[in-house]
Amino acid sequence: MSYDHVIYEKKGHVAYVTLNRPERMNALDNHSHRELIEIFDDFAADANAWLAIITGAGDRAFCAGNDLKATAEASANGEERVDTSSRFGAITRGYKCPKPLIAAVNGVAAGGGFEIALACDLVIATHASSSRAQSSKTSISSTCEWRSRAFIRSGRLRVTCATCPRFS
Numbered sequence: 001m002s003y004d005h006v007i008y009e010k011k012g013h014v015a016y017v018t019l020n021r022p023e024r025m026n027a028l029d030n031h032s033h034r035e036l037i038e039i040f041d042d043f044a045a046d047a048n049a050w051l052a053i054i055t056g057a058g059d060r061a062f063c064a065g066n067d068l069k070a071t072a073e074a075s076a077n078g079e080e081r082v083d084t085s086s087r088f089g090a091i092t093r094g095y096k097c098p099k100p101l102i103a104a105v106n107g108v109a110a111g112g113g114f115e116i117a118l119a120c121d122l123v124i125a126t127h128a129s130s131s132r133a134q135s136s137k138t139s140i141s142s143t144c145e146w147r148s149r150a151f152i153r154s155g156r157l158r159v160t161c162a163t164c165p166r167f168s
Helices: 030-045 068-076 112-118 145-149
Strands: 006-011 014-019 051-056 061-063 101-105 108-110 122-125 130-132
Touching: 006 030, 014 030, 030 068, 051 061, 061 101, 061 112, 101 112, 108 112
Parallel strands: 014 051, 051 101, 061 108, 101 122, 108 130
Antiparallel strands: 006 014
C-alpha cells in the first residue's frame, strides 16, 4: 500500500513507519491520522511483523505534534476535525498491541509528537533531539496520561532512553 504522509515498509519481521511531512516538521493533520490508524491496525494484525520502528523524515523533527495550521484551515472550511477521543498518531489512547514499538527520535518531539514517542516501548533519541509538551498554549489537551505511560504500558515495564541533555 502507498500513503501520502507516511512511509510504511516491512522488512523481515520489522515494520518501519516514517512520518513523511518534513516541510511541516512531520506534524500530523487529519489525513496523517487516518493513514497511521490504518497502518498500525495492519501492523497489529500481521503475525509476521514482530516489532515496529516509528521515526520522522528529515533531520529537523521526529514529530511536531498536531498540525495547527491544517487544523485551523479545516475548521475554517467546516471540514471534519480529528476526533479528540481518537488515538493520536494511532498508538496513543487505547491502542492495544502486544508487540514492541520503538521510537527513533531525530529532532524535535513536541506536543503530540512527544506523546507518540512516550507511547512506544523504547525511545532512542539523537544528541540533537529535544522534546516538550507545550499543548497548553493551544488549548489542546494532551493530558497527564502520557506521564504514566512513560513507565508502564500493558503491565510491562518500559524503558525510555534519551541521549539528549534537554527535556523540558
